[in-house]
Amino acid sequence: MLVVPAGSYATTVRSTDDAGYSVDVAYTLAIDAPVILVDPATLPDGDVGTAYSAALSASGGAAPYSYSLLSGVLPVGMSFSSAGQFSGTPRSDGSFSLTVRATDANGNTGTQAYSFSIAAPTLAITPATLPAGTTNIAYSQALASSGGIAPYSYSLVSGSLPVGISFTSAGVFAGTPTTAGSYTTTVRSTDDAGYSVDNVYTFAIDAPTISIDPETLDAAVVGDAYTVVLAANGGAAPYAFALESGALPPGIGLDGAGGFNGTPGASGTFNFSVRATDSNGNSGTRAYTLRVDPRTLVLAPASLAAATAGTAYTATFSASGGIAPYSYALGSGALPAGLALADGV
Known part of the structure; x- marks a missing residue:
């Protein structure tokens, strides 16, 4: 089929009869270009990190149609095919304006201007708060992020961590805290497209309250065998006991299991402190006064x-x-x- 470009063509046609007489008629032939329409009229908005897809179609010309980007720039991460397909996962936000051209099988074209928006991602870090830790007990807490483009990396923006705790770029708090207290730190999560979110954490490290019983010791008598066994609670058993300060009566000893044993050899009042240490290294003390009466x-x-x-x-x-x-x-x-x-x- 002969394809004639659109336009206005002037021509004169002569008709001649059998006797040789003729007549001329001037004609103007108008060749119209087809109106090629591109649908849809608008493109949907999208979000960074969310797969985007939109297909164009054309009408008014001779199929098949091919498509091309006439002007404008697509968001990073998106592409446009000659089949009229927008696809990809946007990695940049903003408002984008572009013009698409559709060309039919005869080379006739139509254009469509588009404007659409890509919204920035809303990143979130979980958990929102950190569980408390305990001195001398191993601690581990992993963070997770959502709303952006994986993978995510993590960093400390401000604040401080408990002594003995570290934080990795993978978002993991780990270590064994040694000092009780309240610590505030700001963590930043950054997605693969460079978007980030900050979260402020208050990190509580508690020291267990280790108490020693009994509160007071029975009096001893010079020359009489003396036995009292201490007990500790509030930490992790087993406990080890030791004399923290002061002195025991002559003849009395304190073993590691918390037992006072012996036969006092002198009377008097003896002041001392005992420390109980649990299996995690946490400890508590109690002050005692032991009276040894003469016989x-x-x-x-x-x-x-x-x-x-x-x-x-x-x-x-x-x-x-x-x-x-x-x-x-x-x-x-x-x-x-x-x-x-x-x-x-």
Whole structure:
């Protein structure tokens, strides 16, 4: 088929009869270009990080049609095919204006101007808050991001972390905190297209309250075996006990399991502190006062029988309440002539 370009063509046609007579007629031939329409009239808006797709179609000419971008720039990450297909995942936001040309099989064309918007992504970091940690206990918390284009990278913008805790570019808090306190830090998550969001975290590191029981110690007595076992709670068993400060009565010891054991050898008041340390290294202390009372000795008999001059006399003493063996001596005064005290007799 002959394809004639659109335009206005002037021509004169002559008709001649059989006898040779003729006539001329002038003609003007108008060749109109087809009106090629491109649909749709508008393009949908999109979002950064969300797949975009829109197909064009043309009418009014001779199929098939091919398409091309006549002017304007597409968002980063999007493409336009000769089949009239917009596709891709936008990586930049903004308002975009462009003109598309449709060409039919005969080379006739039509254009359509478009304006559409790509919205910036709304990034979010989860969790919104961090769980509290405990001193000397391993801590790990991973962050996750959404709303943008993966992968995401993370960084600390401001603030500080607890001693012993680190933060990776993969968004993981990890380590073993050693110091209790409240820490505030700002984390930034950046997606693959360069969009970012900040989140402020308050990081609480708690120290367990380790208490020691009993609150007070029973009094001891010089020479009597003494045993008291301490117990700790509030941390992670088992606990180890040690003398923190002060001194124990002579003859009394404290073992690692929290047991006071021994036989005090001196009376008095003894002040000291005990520390209990749990299996994670957390500890607590308690101050104690241990009173060691002297023994109360009893001497028998309470009185002596009367003696007769010139007659043999014997009286035997015995003692109790102390630590055997006992020794005896004259404390004061004088014995009658002829009497003596030896070995309690």
